[in-house]
Amino acid sequence: MTGREVSVLLVDDHQENLLALESILEGTGLTIVRAQSGRDALRHCLVHDFAVILLDVQMPDMDGFETAALVRQRERSRHTPIIFLTAYSNSEDMIFQGYSVGAVDYMFKPFVPEVLKAKVAVFVDLFEKTEELRELREAEVRLERERAQEAVRESETRFRTIFEDAPIGTALIGPDYRILETNKALQKMLGYTEAELHSLTFMDVTHPEDASKDVELAKRMFRGEIPGYELEKRYVKRNGDILWVHLTGTLIRGQDGAPIHALGMVEDITERKRAEQQIHRQVQRLAALRSIDMAITGSLDLRVTLNVLLDQVISQLAVDAASVLLLDRHSQRLGYAAGRGFRNSETQRDRLRLGEGLAGQVAVQRKIINLPDLSKADASYALDSLPTGEGFASYCAAPLVAKGQVKGVLEVFNRRALETDQEWLDFLEALAGQAAIAIDSAALFDDLQHSNLELGLAYDTTLEGWARAMDLRDKETEGHSQRVAEQAVRLGRVVGMSEAELVHVRRGALLHDIGKLAIPDGILLKPGPLTDDEWEIMRKHPGYAYEMLAPIAFLRQALDIPYCHHEKWDGTGYPRGIKGEQIPMPARIFAVVDVWEALSSDRPYRAAWPEDKMREYIAERAGTQFDPEAVNVAFSTISPEGRTTTAKV
Numbered sequence: 001m002t003g004r005e006v007s008v009l010l011v012d013d014h015q016e017n018l019l020a021l022e023s024i025l026e027g028t029g030l031t032i033v034r035a036q037s038g039r040d041a042l043r044h045c046l047v048h049d050f051a052v053i054l055l056d057v058q059m060p061d062m063d064g065f066e067t068a069a070l071v072r073q074r075e076r077s078r079h080t081p082i083i084f085l086t087a088y089s090n091s092e093d094m095i096f097q098g099y100s101v102g103a104v105d106y107m108f109k110p111f112v113p114e115v116l117k118a119k120v121a122v123f124v125d126l127f128e129k130t131e132e133l134r135e136l137r138e139a140e141v142r143l144e145r146e147r148a149q150e151a152v153r154e155s156e157t158r159f160r161t162i163f164e165d166a167p168i169g170t171a172l173i174g175p176d177y178r179i180l181e182t183n184k185a186l187q188k189m190l191g192y193t194e195a196e197l198h199s200l201t202f203m204d205v206t207h208p209e210d211a212s213k214d215v216e217l218a219k220r221m222f223r224g225e226i227p228g229y230e231l232e233k234r235y236v237k238r239n240g241d242i243l244w245v246h247l248t249g250t251l252i253r254g255q256d257g258a259p260i261h262a263l264g265m266v267e268d269i270t271e272r273k274r275a276e277q278q279i280h281r282q283v284q285r286l287a288a289l290r291s292i293d294m295a296i297t298g299s300l301d302l303r304v305t306l307n308v309l310l311d312q313v314i315s316q317l318a319v320d321a322a323s324v325l326l327l328d329r330h331s332q333r334l335g336y337a338a339g340r341g342f343r344n345s346e347t348q349r350d351r352l353r354l355g356e357g358l359a360g361q362v363a364v365q366r367k368i369i370n371l372p373d374l375s376k377a378d379a380s381y382a383l384d385s386l387p388t389g390e391g392f393a394s395y396c397a398a399p400l401v402a403k404g405q406v407k408g409v410l411e412v413f414n415r416r417a418l419e420t421d422q423e424w425l426d427f428l429e430a431l432a433g434q435a436a437i438a439i440d441s442a443a444l445f446d447d448l449q450h451s452n453l454e455l456g457l458a459y460d461t462t463l464e465g466w467a468r469a470m471d472l473r474d475k476e477t478e479g480h481s482q483r484v485a486e487q488a489v490r491l492g493r494v495v496g497m498s499e500a501e502l503v504h505v506r507r508g509a510l511l512h513d514i515g516k517l518a519i520p521d522g523i524l525l526k527p528g529p530l531t532d533d534e535w536e537i538m539r540k541h542p543g544y545a546y547e548m549l550a551p552i553a554f555l556r557q558a559l560d561i562p563y564c565h566h567e568k569w570d571g572t573g574y575p576r577g578i579k580g581e582q583i584p585m586p587a588r589i590f591a592v593v594d595v596w597e598a599l600s601s602d603r604p605y606r607a608a609w610p611e612d613k614m615r616e617y618i619a620e621r622a623g624t625q626f627d628p629e630a631v632n633v634a635f636s637t638i639s640p641e642g643r644t645t646t647a648k649v
Contacts, residue, residue, distance in 0.1 A: 007031040007048050011041045011067065012056040012085065019056060024113045025120060038062030042070055045077040051127035052120055056109070057086040067561070081123045083107055093306050094182055099226045104250055106230055114167045120179045122263065136451070159458070169266035172252075175222050175259060177201040177215075189245075189268055191238035204457060207242065214247075221251045222259050232269065244273040250514040284316060305438040306338035313431055314340055317424065319412045321390070324435060325352070325359050326398075326408040334409060341413070344389050347385070357385025359409040362397045366406065368425060373417040387413070394418035396425075398432035402440035404608075410435050453547075463510050471513035480597065485509035487559070487638055488594045491630075492586065494637050505586050508561030512590065515545030515562060539574045541567055560584035565591050568625045588627040590617065592634045595626075 008030045010021045018034045033042040033048060044050075053071065057064040064084055071077045084098045087109040095106060096508060104123075107116060169186030171179055182197045190197070190205055202218075203211050210233040217229040228250040235243040246267040254260045291312060306324050313322040321341030324335040332350040352360045358381060362369050364521030371377045372394045374386075386395060394414040400407040410432045488509040489502050497505065516524055519541055523534045530538060545562035549555045561605055564578070564587035595618060599609045609617070615635060622631040 005031050006051050006128060007033055008120065008124070009033045009035060009041060009048070009053045011035045011038070011053065011059075011064075013037060013059040013536055016055075017085075017305060019057070019114075021111075024111065024116050028117065028124075029121070030120075030124065038067035038070070040065070041067055042074070045074045045080075045187050050080050051074055052081045052083060052121075052123040054083050054085055055103075057084050057088075057098070065097055065101050066330065068098070068103060069511055072102045072290065081105070081126070083119065083123075085109065088148075094212075098224065099228065102227070104227050105248060105518060114266075115265075118166045118168055118170075119265065120168075122265075137535045142201055145546070147620055158643060164264075165521075169268070170281065171197075171202070171266070173202055173249075173264055174216075174260040177203060177218065180261065186266055189237075189243060189266065190235060193578075196238075199623050203300045205235050206238055210234050214534065219248065221249060224251075226257060228249050228262075230272075236268075242270075243268065244270040293389040302438065304339060304434070307340070309438065310338060313410070313412060313428075316431075317412060317428060319418065320416045321392070321413040322530060323411045323413075324408060325411065326439065327354075327363060327406055334363060337408065342387065342390060344387070346559060352385065357382045358395065358409060359385065359524050361410050362399050363406050366399045366401060368396065370425065372420055389619075391415050396420065396428065398428050400436035402436035405440075407436050407439040443597045463507055465509065477578045480601075481510050481513065484590070484597050485511065486598060488590050491589050491593060491637055492631060493591065494633055495585070497585075502559040502584075505561070505590075507555060507558035508589055509551065509593075511555070511558065512561050512565050512594070513545075513546065514548060515541030515543065517548075518544040539566070561586075561590045567591075569627050571624075572623045573625075583627070587631045589633075590628050593638070596634060596638060630643040 002513065006029070008025065010018050010032060011034075012018050012021070014034050015036065020035070021032070022032050027518035030051070033044055033050070035044055038262050041053070041055070055064045055068060059067070062070075068082050068084075071080070071082065081104045082102055083105040084103045085107050086094070088094060098106060107119070107120060120421065121218075141544045164183050166185060167184055169189050170183045170402055171186055172181040178201050179197045182194055187194055187197065190199075192205075197205075203215060206214055214233055217226070217231065220226050221228060230246070230248050232244065232246055235245055237243050249265045250265075251259055252261040252263055291308060293459060306631050310322045310324065313319070319341075321339065323339035323342070324337045324536065326337040328336055328351075331351075332354050334354070335351045354360050354365045358369055358371075361382070369381075371381065374393055374395060377383060386392060390413065392413040393416050395411070396410050396418070397411040400410055410428070412428065475614060485506050489506050492502050492505045519538060522539055526534070542563050542565070546559060549559055549562060563575075567578050567587060568584045568591075569575065569579060569583070569588075571577050573579075596614060599614045599617065600611075602608045618626060618631055618634070622628040
């Protein structure tokens with residue numbers, strides 16, 4: 001700074017923002033002029049020469065773009081550098097609009113004080129240099145040339161000092177993109193010496209994926225289409241490491257207005273980018289675990305769940321292939337269950353005993369084995385157990401443990417040496433935990449299904465035993481319950497009953513006469529006709545069936561036939577005298593089947609009826625004793641089969 005007054009104009013409609021800016025620039029020796037509107041700024045430009053104007057974009061009476069355009073129309077401020085202030089860092093259209101009205105730079109809120117001060121210092125220094133040069137020209141007639149040259153050298157020294165000591169990386173770039181000047185901060189960032197950088201272009205140190213965009217913006221700037229630009233990009237350091245930076249490029253023009261240099265200011269944002277990438281990676285991994293959770297809870301097929309798991313393993317761990325080996329509890333061997341990414345058939349791998357091969361060691365030791373480079377693996381590892389013909393260069397496996405028991409092994413493979421860290425291994429362990437939960441859940445479900453199947457078979461076997469017991473009590477009806485059950489199920493399927501409903505039809509048919517267990521033998525087995533009183537007792541057997549079966553939950557839906565098969569279509573049946581469609585469908589069907597089967601069987605007192613006589617008998621009672629529709633279905637569905645047993649009506 002010179003001893004003369006140098007002014008900076010701060011324009012923002014919020015007083016607190018002006019005070020914050022003034023606080024940042026405090027101690028710089030600058031004279032701060034504040035304006036809270038575009039109109040105030042224009043009035044100040046009429047009477048002051050400013051080194052730089054910091055101008056807010058959004059203001060109520062006149063926005064920053066309109067204000068900048070009017071400032072450029074003032075003779076005193078036609079060439080004054082304008083830096084726009086804004087909170088919106090992602091609007092390229094807004095940036096280009098600012099440059100079109102004469103802005104030289106943008107600053108995005110919240111400001112980094114050192115960056116703001118450095119940028120202001122550069123433009124202040126340029127302002128001072130311009131003023132000093134003008135004074136030198138005016139003093140040529142009264143001052144000696146040597147004193148003028150000394151003043152210029154001193155000014156250049158001060159500029160060099162500011163340039164060198166700036167806290168952010170700074171470089172001067174020529175129109176041919178060669179690096180002309182660099183400061184110590186940039187040299188330290190990139191790991192090059194000053195001489196090495198001067199032999200390069202900025203494209204030589206730019207990451208190849210970012211070079212095209214940077215070059216295009218630089219071309220536009222040197223053509224004068226834009227005064228500068230900002231972008232986030234990557235540099236490649238001398239040692240090959242990647243450096244993320246925020247670059248601000250500003251065009252510097254000569255006295256004739258022609259572009260001569262570009263001033264590039266570089267802020268290291270590598271740590272911020274790494275943090276963003278880590279957060280993004282963690283979000284992706286949480287989403288992967290969520291997908292696996294949904295597969296576990298939404299599918300009963302273990303193969304589907306394992307395929308979802310392996311897709312996430314390959315995607316999130318960035319490996320070429322993965323497989324799951326399951327432990328057979330009986331043989332204590334690990335067998336292939338699912339795989340992804342293999343060139344050959346993975347199912348051809350031999351089953352491994354516990355402790356055999358790498359996977360067997362993982363299962364026994366219950367800890368991860370990580371071999372990131374198989375070519376450097378210790379000879380003690382059984383590498384011959386790995387898949388052949390795949391070209392794998394790295395291997396890692398984790399045990400699948402659920403509720404303290406080993407369920408299998410999760411293996412991952414890569415065809416190049418794999419770089420792993422603790423975060424990578426922790427996520428592999430988390431995926432292995434999810435796989436173990438899926439396997440355990442599937443095993444529990446299979447066990448439950450097996451138990452339910454055994455229980456269902458036990459129920460049906462018990463019911464068949466009850467039916468045989470009833471038939472054995474009355475020798476003349478032996479086999480009757482089994483036969484009517486089969487025919488009732490066949491007829492129920494024809495009328496559209498579901499398989500679940502047919503289960504209850506069969507059970508009800510088997511137990512249709514269960515209530516007769518409460519009928520005295522003297523009545524049930526009486527060889528002659530029953531008296532009226534005895535018939536009164538006999539007609540109670542459906543009610544006895546209801547009392548016996550209703551308390552049993554799994555038989556409650558089978559009650560229709562035992563309770564209602566003696567009800568008649570016209571309401572003259574028993575025990576309740578209901579009629580028509582009040583009678584449950586299974587009971588209406590069974591009533592026809594029961595009579596059909598009795599008439600088609602030989603009796604001690606008569607032979608089985610021929611089919612035409614049975615049809616005539618049942619048809620006469622359609623609409624009185626039987627549901628007419630049930631009769632029609634029976635006639636078109638069942639036919640009498642030869643009976644060798646005897647039965648009693």
